[in-house]
Amino acid sequence: MNEIKPRRLRQADIAALAGVSVSTVSRVLANEPGISESVREHILRVAAEHGYQVRSAPEAVPGGLALIASDGVTGGLSVFYESIVEGLRTAAAEHGMSFEVRLIREDRATPEVIRDYLKSARAEGLFLVGIDPSGALRGWIDDEKVPVVLVNGTDPQLRLDGVSPSNFFGAFQAAQRLLKAGHRRILHLTGSHRNTIRERVRGFEAAITSVPDAEGRLVPMTFHGSASREAHELTAAILAENAGFTAAFCMNDFIAVGVLEAVTEAGLRVPEDFAIVGFDDLPCALMTNPPLSTMRVDRAALGREAIGLMMSRFRDRAAPARHVCLGVIPVAGGTVSDVATS
Known part of the structure; x- marks a missing residue:
């Protein structure tokens, strides 16, 4: 003989037993606000007495x-x-x-x-x-x-x-790209009080040190005004020295844009005469001619x-x-x- 299983209690049943509307039961079981504590406790008690499994409310997450x-x-x-x-x-x-x-x-x-x-x-x-x-x-x-x-x-x-x-390893890899391309006198345009940027300087210096005949020069920036304009002026002044620098690793892509403009205005070919690597892979990297070589940050x-x-x-x-x-x-x-x- 087949055993008849009792019908599972529904929210409508709880509403009838508690003497409230189905929507009120639904809101209480969903732990929604706007229900008085006395009504909430009454509905939960009725549900528990008749075997309705009330799911515990998810733990609140601090803001x-x-x-x-x-x-x-x-x-x-x-x-x-x-x-x-x-x-x-x-x-x-x-x-x-x-x-x-x-x-x-x-x-x-x-x-x-x-x-x-x-x-x-x-x-x-x-x-x-x-x-x-x-x-x-x-x-x-x-x-x-x-x-x-x-x-x-x-x-x-x-x-x-x-x-x-990965600021240290990202900068190390950026400088290595220039070194592997044959450049041995490389600029690094940078400047910040932040620990992250100091890590990039360390990465650049470690890459330069790893190649015996390589030389790097840190070019400090003040960031008073446009970073691209300041980078343009600094690079133009260094190129005028004829000190033999043929590449630059830039702290970010905005700086790289300024370097590229100065190099191009000096009549140098990119990347044949002068190479540039930026950092961050910002939208401006695709807008230059040629597009910037950079390091993508997710x-x-x-x-x-x-x-x-x-x-x-x-x-x-x-x-x-x-x-x-x-x-x-x-x-x-x-x-x-x-x-x-x-």
Whole structure:
């Protein structure tokens, strides 16, 4: 004889037993707001008494606030940060994290200001995008145990979580492309207080040192005004010295554009007489003639990885800090000979 199985309880049954509407039951079981606690408790009690399996509500995820250095954004790197923010927003939504973005001058990134920003955004997690925290800010972060992820940043002491491109190895590989193409006197146009850029300088110098007859010159930039214009002026002055430099590795593609213009105006052929490698693979790299040879940074991936680090930090706030380093990819372009990327 077949055993008759009892019919599974439906939301309509719970509504009839509790004396409320089906929509009210649905909202309570979905853990939606706007229902009084007494009604919520009554419906859940009725459901439990009659064997209805109520799924537990997903654990709430603390909110996140991203602060972006406005100096960099307004200085022409907005396209770089736009892609990072896109990655942050997408991953935050996937994890159910409320998320806000604000611009801030780096010299205003003080504990008092950031405390107010976090409070107004109702956020616990702080993403510092393109900002290396000052000593005072670091002290406040340590004292208050604020969950922080450096995005496109590194902490030399590895006390804060962070994600960045492989700046050392990316710069090493960029310089090697020029060295493999036969260049032995190479410029490196750079300039920044940031740890990430110092890593690129270290990578460049390590590559130069690896070849006995190679010579590198650091060309410091002030970034007062247009980076491309300043790079153009500096390169033109160096070429006028006739010091024998035949290549340049540039801190970013905007700088490389200025170098290319100066080299072309000097009557040199690119890449035959003078070779150039940029960094970041910004849209401008495709707009030059010839297109820039550069190093591609997956900027959206930086944002996605940063959200992952913050989620891990929320789960275990006492865990050792971690740094995620994403590899960069050579982009052939046309400003260095093909042998360099073969």
